[in-house]
Amino acid sequence: MEAISTNKAPAAVGPYSQAIKAGNFVFTAGQIALTPEGELVNGGIAEQTEQVVQNLKAVLEEAGTTIHSVVKTTVYLAQMSDFALMNEVYGAHFTSKPARSTIQAAKIPRGALVEIDVIAVME
Numbered sequence: 001m002e003a004i005s006t007n008k009a010p011a012a013v014g015p016y017s018q019a020i021k022a023g024n025f026v027f028t029a030g031q032i033a034l035t036p037e038g039e040l041v042n043g044g045i046a047e048q049t050e051q052v053v054q055n056l057k058a059v060l061e062e063a064g065t066t067i068h069s070v071v072k073t074t075v076y077l078a079q080m081s082d083f084a085l086m087n088e089v090y091g092a093h094f095t096s097k098p099a100r101s102t103i104q105a106a107k108i109p110r111g112a113l114v115e116i117d118v119i120a121v122m123e
Contacts (some may be wrong), residue, residue: 008058010034018059026063026120030076031055032112040110045082048113049089055060057093068118070098076105076115086114 002018005012006027012018012029014058019028028078033041033048034055042053057067066090079088098118108115 002084003091004118005061006061006062008036010036010038011062019039019063021063021122023123026060026065026118026122028056028059028118028120030074030115030117031059031068032109032115034112040112045077045085045113049086049116050114052114053089055091056107056118058118060118063122065120065122067093067120068096069123070094070096070118072119073098074117075100075102076108077102077106078105078113080104082113083088083098090116 002021003017005017005020009018009031016029019026031052033051035041035051041047060066075086077083105115
């Protein structure tokens with residue numbers, strides 16, 4: 001196993017890695033809408049989803065893969081009523097249509113509206 005870390009995404013704030021490469025897979029930690037400097041982005045669910053995706057892209061790139069190699073995502077929403085707007089941004093990036101679970105979370109860190117983690121394959 002190999003821990004993955006990049007300064008192009010927010011640093012882990014606890015005893016975990018931004019991602020782990022294990023065999024031919026990359027497992028990311030959940031990403032919220034923090035800038036690489038650690039600030040929550042302004043705006044609503046669309047802006048936050050965009051930042052989350054950019055963070056995931058940076059972590060995956062550091063691991064040596066891309067968003068197009070993602071096979072599974074888990075989306076956590078603070079409010080399921082944000083699903084349609086999140087899905088619009090999500091769909092523009094995850095064009096390979098990986099398997100996905102979406103759930104409403106009771107509370108997401110830092111008051112974020114969305115958190116996403118992914119599993120990608122090395123190609």
